Amino acid sequence: MMTGVAMVLTMVAVFGLGGYGLRLLRLADGLDPLPRLGLAWGLGFGLLGWILFPLALVGLIDAPVMAVILIISASGIIFLRPFPRWEKPGPWGWVVLAAMAAALSFDLVEAVAPPVDGDSLTYHFLRPKEMLANHAIHAVARAVDGATPLLVQMTYLAPLSLGGERAMTLWTGLSGWLALLPMFALARYWLSPSWSLALVVLAATVPAWVYGAGAGQVEARLAAFVLVAAYALARWWHDRRWSFVILLGLAAGFYAGGKFFGLVFAALCVAFMLGRGAWRPALAVAMISALAGGQWYLFHWVTLGDPFFPLSWPYLGDDRFWDLAHQTAMKTYHYASETAVPASLPWLIAYPVAATFAPYPIWEAARTGLGPAPLLLAPFAIVSAWRWRRQALRSPLLVMAMLMLAFYVVWFLTGTTQRIRHLLPLLPVVLLVLGVAAQRGGRKSVAIGLAAVIILQLVGHMVFAVNYIQRVAAHEGRDDFLRRTLVNYDAALWLNAHLGPNDKVLIGERQLLYYLQVPYYFGQLMFQAQINLLSDSSQPEADLLADMRELGITHVLIDPHLDEPGAGNGLWRAGEKLHRAGCADLVDGFKAKFFLSRTLGLGAGESHFDVLRLRQSCAAGTP
Known part of the structure; x- marks a missing residue:
């Protein structure tokens, strides 16, 4: 009504x-x-x-x-x-x-x-x-x-x-x-x-x-x-x-x-x-x-500090939110693409x-x-x-x-x-x-x-409209529909079930943010600079951990699993680096449905996620 x-x-x-x-x-x-x-x-x-x-x-x-x-x-x-x-x-x-x-x-x-x-x-x-x-x-x-x-x-x-x-x-x-x-x-x-x-x-x-x-x-x-x-x-x-x-x-x-x-x-x-x-x-x-x-x-x-953030940097802006490395990356990769x-x-x-x-x-x-x-x-x-x-x-x-x-x-x-x-x-x-x-x-x-x-x-x-018509015709429930049409939706379900209001997860899955019921920080690789996730970052593990802790982050969601070969994205590399340096512990791993096109049903597969819990400080050696 x-x-x-x-x-x-x-x-x-x-x-x-x-x-x-x-x-x-x-x-x-x-x-x-x-x-x-x-x-x-x-x-x-x-x-x-x-x-x-x-x-x-x-x-x-x-x-x-x-x-x-x-x-x-x-x-x-x-x-x-x-x-x-x-x-x-x-x-x-x-x-x-x-x-x-x-x-x-x-x-x-x-x-x-x-x-x-x-x-x-x-x-x-x-x-x-x-x-x-x-x-x-x-x-x-x-x-x-x-x-x-x-x-x-x-x-x-x-x-x-x-x-x-x-x-x-x-x-x-x-x-x-x-x-x-x-x-x-x-x-x-x-x-x-x-x-x-x-x-x-x-x-x-x-x-x-x-x-x-x-x-x-x-x-x-x-x-x-x-x-x-x-x-x-x-x-x-x-x-x-x-x-x-x-x-x-x-x-x-x-x-x-x-x-x-x-x-x-x-x-x-x-x-x-x-x-x-x-x-x-x-x-x-x-x-x-x-x-x-x-x-x-x-x-x-x-x-x-910038009405057109971050376009006016370094003439306007706040160094807490943007820096030269990310400005260069934006010009080199994003604008060119x-x-x-x-x-x-x-x-x-x-x-x-x-x-x-x-x-x-x-x-x-x-x-x-x-x-x-x-x-x-x-x-x-x-x-x-x-x-x-x-x-x-x-x-x-x-x-x-x-x-x-x-x-x-x-x-x-x-x-x-x-x-x-x-x-x-x-x-x-x-x-x-x-x-x-x-x-x-x-x-x-x-x-x-x-x-x-x-x-x-x-x-x-x-x-x-076929996906939406199918939902109505089959009387499909909310979670079932989202599992079928939203990439990696199971990751949101896991985070909502296992984390609480006092936790905060660093996540790179933009399409899940709306459905999260727990605090989060969106770790976009290039568009944010409060956590350095650029591929060429040489930031020490302790400093990376400190930056995350300053934002209240307690957990990190990465894809693929830590033990899978091959380079992941900047968020995966940051998580792997923290885990290897004893700055984070592995909590759990799970799979979620992935696809390239929900309309045409193309490129279906599985994503492999790991959830890391941050420590208060880094310990020498692998956890």
């Missing part, structure tokens, strides 16, 4: 906050019902994450407090009246609705299952869970997935506090779909309901959306901010109202508050205004974006095609790609834009397209990570622009092509 109440109340609160925001911006009465509702979602979603940050900082996130906040927020929905009217779909509209229903059903079976996505279990779901348990926000001195902006994840706190895990996972499924509401609302300015809905289904079934929207990944939800920002910039471009300046600053700031790449997006929004000679609106957007998205950067600056091709003009042009049809593994396009639809629509859109070039030059879609193109150029040419899913927040705007133009340039051909792509993507979506 509370699961549904928590999810619905959070949803209405988001719309209500958006209603308050649009009312204050004097936009609520000047918009048609559907665009008003779509913009309210994007604005309200960001406002909820923003409001919950200071409350979590002081521990005011218990269920009663959360209920009061959500109820007050929900009252703003009165400013969204009148609501959009239901438009009866035509024959093709019912076909599109059927495709949407199929996709929704696949997402639903995922939403009611225990979470198994690695990133979600490492921080997207884990951080809200720990905030609720600790009644506080604690800084995590870890690069990439530790000291990261969490505005989107703050919205997960609301359903989690009121309805538990099931409410949170249902919320992520629902918010993943509602992130496309602004897309549908904007598409209706140019397209019929059927065409508009087809674009939504197209976006919601691309591999990257399927992979991330139903889990805790933020990229799909960030798309709502990009849609609102693109709309606000396009409207300001033509009528220069300050309401749209503020809306643009808020949306761009919320994107920055949810992901580092949002800083680039916000900077580009400012640059676009400066390009029009509007320095005052540009300054306003910069300041509002900083206010809307700066919470987490300020928090990390205060707690870790994130790019497969040079950041050059030829590859800038070739990347969209190559990432679709001949991707490098690091791009992760096979499981988190953006689908073939943009490439399918592009030729028709180009022909249409040329044919109606005078109208195109005056269209707000041109401004949106320019902003998306600018982001892509900066993203690629700066040599940052080339994982294609980082472009997912832009996809709805790209599909909107291409879809509107292409539909005018070849209606029948485009319709056939889009139908084929949607069918293909639905098949892929169904394959992704």
Whole structure:
């Protein structure tokens, strides 16, 4: 009962906050019902994450407090009246609705299952869970997935506090779909309901959306901010109202508050205004974006010494949390591994095609790609834009397209990570622009092509959902499901059964952190420096033990067994070194299920774990 109440109340609160925001911006009465509702979602979603940050900082996130906040927020929905009217779909509209229903059903079976996505279990779901348990926000001195902006994840706190895990996972499924509401609302300015809905289904079934929207990944939800920002910039471009300046600053700031790449997006929004000679609106957007998205950067600056931890080291930062060895390792191994091709003009042009049809593994396009639809629509859109070039030059879609193109150029040419899913927040705007133009340039051909792509993507979506469908059909229990779908889940069960609240385990299995019921420290090999687990570390055993003891660590989980030949990872080498030097005792060993792909069932095998108990000091010789 509370699961549904928590999810619905959070949803209405988001719309209500958006209603308050649009009312204050004097936009609520000047918009048609559907665009008003779509913009309210994007604005309200960001406002909820923003409001919950200071409350979590002081521990005011218990269920009663959360209920009061959500109820007050929900009252703003009165400013969204009148609501959009239901438009009866035509024959093709019912076909599109059927495709949407199929996709929704696949997402639903995922939403009611225990979470198994690695990133979600490492921080997207884990951080809200720990905030609720600790009644506080604690800084995590870890690069990439530790000291990261969490505005989107703050919205997960609301359903989690009121309805538990099931409410949170249902919320992520629902918010993943509602992130496309602004897309549908904007598409209706140019397209019929059927065409508009087809674009939504197209976006919601691309591999990257399927992979991330139903889990805790933020990229799909960030798309709502990009849609609102693109709309606000396009409207300001033509009528220069300050309401749209503020809306643009808020949306761009919320994107920055949810992901580092949002800083680039916000900077580009400012640059676009400066390009029009509007320095005052540009300054306003910069300041509002900083206010809307700066919470987490300020928090990390205060707690870790670096707002972009650890990117500013050694100019900013704290030597307790980072050092030269780890900075060098990040540059040498991690950053280099994130790019497969040079950041050059030829590859800038070739990347969209190559990432679709001949991707490098690091791009992760096979499981988190953006689908073939943009490439399918592009030729028709180009022909249409040329044919109606005078109208195109005056269209707000041109401004949106320019902003998306600018982001892509900066993203690629700066040599940052080339994982294609980082472009997912832009996809709805790209599909909107291409879809509107292409539909005018070849209606029948485009319709056939889009139908084929949607069918293909639905098949892929169904394959992704098979594990969840099997769980429902077999009435599979929680532990049985997790043993089958989560790598090394038995290790979490062992630790929960044998360790207590006074113990603390050093663990390198990121996907298990969410399910641990005992204190832990995540021993990531390269992204954290409080314990040196680099392969070339020559740290004396006694110093290594002292560092672990200083963090309260009592046990170490290593894979493989101590007596297995061959080099393990840095955590295994650290454990083996401590054991050999008499700094740790072997407690037990066990096996757990390992696999490379839970969706396809590939690469199944066994992991061999040992658990070590740390001594107070090192003794000479082997224990």
